[in-house]
Amino acid sequence: xxxxxKNPSKTSLAPLVQVQGDALILSGELIFSTVPAxxxxxSKILKKEKPVMLDISGVQRIDSSGVAYLEELQLALxxxxxxxxxxxxxxxxxxxxxxxxxxxxxxxxxxxKLPDIPMAEHxxxxxxxxxxxxxxxxxxxxxLVIAADVFFWSFYGLGNRSGQRKGSFVQxxxxxxxxxxxxxxxxxxxxxxxxxxxxxVQLRNFGANIFIADLxxxxxxREMGPMLTxxxxxxxxxxxxxxxxxxxxxxxxxxxxxxxxINPVRYxxxxxxxxxxxxxxxxxxxxILVGELGGLLIxxxxxxLSLESFVNRTIxxxxxxxxxxxxxxxxxxxxxIVVIGSYYGFQVKGGAEGxxxxxxxxxxxxxxxxxxxxxxxxxxxx
Amino acid sequence: MKNTQQxxxxxxxxxxxxxxxxxxxxxxxxxxxxxxxxxxxxxGSGCGKTTLLKxxxxxYEPYSGTLRYWGQDVLSMNEEEFSFVLKRIGxxxxxxxxxxxxxxxxxxxxxxxxxxxxxxxxIDRIIRVKLNLVxxxxxIHLFPSELSGGMKKRAAxxxxxxxxxxxxxxxxPSAGLDPLTSAALDELLLDLKSQLxxxxxxxxxxxxxxxxxxxxxxxxxxxxxxxxxxxxAAKEAGIPQIDTxxxxxxx
Ligand SMILES: Nc1ncnc2c1ncn2[C@@H]1O[C@H](COP(=O)(O)OP(=O)(O)OP(=O)(O)O)[C@@H](O)[C@H]1O
Ligand SMILES: [Mg+2]
Numbered sequence: 239x240x241x242x243x244k245n246p247s248k249t250s251l252a253p254l255v256q257v258q259g260d261a262l263i264l265s266g267e268l269i270f271s272t273v274p275a276x277x278x279x280x281s282k283i284l285k286k287e288k289p290v291m292l293d294i295s296g297v298q299r300i301d302s303s304g305v306a307y308l309e310e311l312q313l314a315l316x317x318x319x320x321x322x323x324x325x326x327x328x329x330x331x332x333x334x335x336x337x338x339x340x341x342x343x344x345x346x347x348x349x350x351k352l353p354d355i356p357m358a359e360h361x362x363x364x365x366x367x368x369x370x371x372x373x374x375x376x377x378x379x380x381x382l383v384i385a386a387d388v389f390f391w392s393f394y395g396l397g398n399r400s401g402q403r404k405g406s407f408v409q410x411x412x413x414x415x416x417x418x419x420x421x422x423x424x425x426x427x428x429x430x431x432x433x434x435x436x437x438x439v440q441l442r443n444f445g446a447n448i449f450i451a452d453l454x455x456x457x458x459x460r461e462m463g464p465m466l467t468x469x470x471x472x473x474x475x476x477x478x479x480x481x482x483x484x485x486x487x488x489x490x491x492x493x494x495x496x497x498x499x500i501n502p503v504r505y506x507x508x509x510x511x512x513x514x515x516x517x518x519x520x521x522x523x524x525x526i527l528v529g530e531l532g533g534l535l536i537x538x539x540x541x542x543l544s545l546e547s548f549v550n551r552t553i554x555x556x557x558x559x560x561x562x563x564x565x566x567x568x569x570x571x572x573x574x575i576v577v578i579g580s581y582y583g584f585q586v587k588g589g590a591e592g593x594x595x596x597x598x599x600x601x602x603x604x605x606x607x608x609x610x611x612x613x614x615x616x617x618x619x620x
Numbered sequence: 621m622k623n624t625q626q627x628x629x630x631x632x633x634x635x636x637x638x639x640x641x642x643x644x645x646x647x648x649x650x651x652x653x654x655x656x657x658x659x660x661x662x663x664g665s666g667c668g669k670t671t672l673l674k675x676x677x678x679x680y681e682p683y684s685g686t687l688r689y690w691g692q693d694v695l696s697m698n699e700e701e702f703s704f705v706l707k708r709i710g711x712x713x714x715x716x717x718x719x720x721x722x723x724x725x726x727x728x729x730x731x732x733x734x735x736x737x738x739x740x741x742x743i744d745r746i747i748r749v750k751l752n753l754v755x756x757x758x759x760i761h762l763f764p765s766e767l768s769g770g771m772k773k774r775a776a777x778x779x780x781x782x783x784x785x786x787x788x789x790x791x792x793p794s795a796g797l798d799p800l801t802s803a804a805l806d807e808l809l810l811d812l813k814s815q816l817x818x819x820x821x822x823x824x825x826x827x828x829x830x831x832x833x834x835x836x837x838x839x840x841x842x843x844x845x846x847x848x849x850x851x852x853a854a855k856e857a858g859i860p861q862i863d864t865x866x867x868x869x870x871x
Contacts, residue, residue, distance in 0.1 A: 269784075270735075270736050270738070270783060270784070271736075273736075273738055273742065274736075274737040274738060274739075277739065301784040301816075302746050302749060302750070302784050303736065303738055303746060303784075305749070306738075306741075306742045306743075306745035306749065307738075307742050309745060310741050310742055310745065342814075342815035342816070343815065343816060345815070346753075346811060346812075346815050346816065347746075347749050348749070349748050349749040349752070352748055352749070352757065488765075587765065588720055588721070588764075588765040589720035589764065589765050591720045591721040592720075592765070
């Protein structure tokens with residue numbers, strides 16, 4: 239055992255393959271580091287000669303790779319001898335010269351008596367499309383079930399706080415809302431600023447400077463405010479919800495809750511649902527205000543409007559309907575994000591890897607859903 | 621005792637101190653492990669058995685002390701030099717540590733593909749043999765998340781055995797296995813020792829298993845090594861902690 243540690247290949251005897259009569263004689267050490275060399279030598283020899291036996295009396299040391307290699311070699315010799323017999327008989331059948339060094343290893347690692355193992359199934363292209371579609375519909379159905387669960391317990395939970403994590407409403411409100419405030423503010427400001435700048439150039443050509451207020455008010459209130467906020471919240475909070483639930487699922491925490499007779503949806507999701515329903519409209523209102531601020535800079539600095547005329551015009555153009563639709567949108571988006579996050583969280587399969595996949599999938603799905611619903615709202619309440 | 625002095629120790633540990641941060645877990649461990657023996661590490665839960673293994677394998681760098689494999693100081697080796705040592709060692713982690721995103725087949729094939737130049741057919745055969753040794757042939761295409769706790773352990777053992785290690789470390793291999801499977805596992809370890817001259821270092825709490833396989837035991841208690849020697853000697857040594865360990869476990 240006291241071999242030097244470095245370069246173990248140098249310590250092993252050089253592999254040697256010879257032919258004598260009808261036997262292929264292998265000698266040296268038949269181990270992980272030398273088997274490839276044996277393979278090269280043998281395949282060269284087999285091109286010319288036709289041995290039918292293997293003689294391994296010269297092999298001092300063998301390990302599982304050597305055993306596996308000998309078996310492959312035996313099958314190769316066998317199929318050359320009788321090419322028609324597809325399945326060679328199992329058993330050590332072409333070996334001679336097994337000695338006390340090699341016997342125990344050969345016995346331990348022989349695979350010839352193992353049952354054949356079917357290869358992994360392959361799914362054809364069309365099968366893949368088909369099962370994808372079926373799974374898609376199933377997922378939609380299942381997410382409706384989760385949605386129903388979430389909505390039921392959330393409205394039920396308004397009056398009855400039991401079964402929810404204690405003190406989590408405020409904590410969730412802070413996590414979902416307050417911490418998102420800076421990024422929402424920054425992005426809304428930039429969007430408001432850029433939108434106004436782009437329109438301002440065009441509007442000035444027509445001398446229609448004051449219409450900047452109309453444009454910005456309608457876009458920010460009806461589209462950009464709710465959608466921008468929803469996309470940020472989907473990325474921050476939707477993913478957090480999905481990964482939290484998914485982690486709880488793979489570590490059996492959800493099962494533990496169930497065993498304590500606690501409804502996991504009620505315990506984990508409902509506080510988030512309540513918190514996000516309150517926080518989201520506030521975030522959206524904030525986003526609209528900051529976006530307007532960005533536009534105001536352009537209006538005053540580039541279009542020479544006065545603060546008063548900009549504000550007056552904005553108030554004039556906005557209707558109650560605009561505001562209601564905007565708030566309705568924001569609450570609806572919030573719910574969509576929670577439901578999709580929970581759905582992917584509860585659906586998680588596999589271990590830590592599954593958590594990552596679930597999180598990514600939930601973000602993609604909720605951003606997609608937000609944009610889709612935004613389009614629907616715009617079509618319905620033009 | 622005389623003939624043990626003639627054989628060169630396989631792993632030689634001297635004054636090993638292991639810490640997590642400021643917390644000293646192991647203090648002054650000195651022991652020589654001999655080749656072709658099964659050494660069982662014993663001790664209460666949380667006494668530092670896993671920590672000892674991880675320090676011997678340099679997964680955590682020992683705080684101080686020396687560590688020799690086959691007579692070579694490994695603490696002074698750089699990562700590349702030490703990787704030659706690691707290729708001759710297999711480790712079965714306490715919770716399996718299989719890669720979850722790939723199947724059992726692929727898990728076992730990782731070391732074979734990374735460290736050898738064998739062709740597909742030979743690798744394929746080795747994987748099937750190794751999985752058969754741990755009685756998992758039927759699970760070859762399953763994913764870790766589809767296995768039971770005990771099956772994961774066995775799959776991880778197959779992976780640890782992939783390259784025919786000269787030393788095998790096992791952290792509680794039989795935890796979570798039924799008595800029959802556990803006994804079969806012990807048989808396998810004994811086979812590996814007798815037929816392939818493998819040396820095995822193993823952490824286990826199972827008294828039955830200790831009696832079946834242990835050549836030597838190491839007993840750890842509150843950071844110190846209380847005893848190293850044969851099981852028989854341990855029982856006769858009259859160390860109270862060891863006596864209670866075997867007494868309570870007897871039921
Ligand atoms: N990563 C870590 N950081 C800090 N402390 C740790 C860490 N891992 C373990 N410990 C502490 O080290 C001590 C020994 O832990 P270790 O895992 O070695 O115990 P063990 O003997 O293997 O126990 P068990 O039989 O339960 O597996 C424990 O007190 C534990 O709290
Ligand atoms: Mg442990």
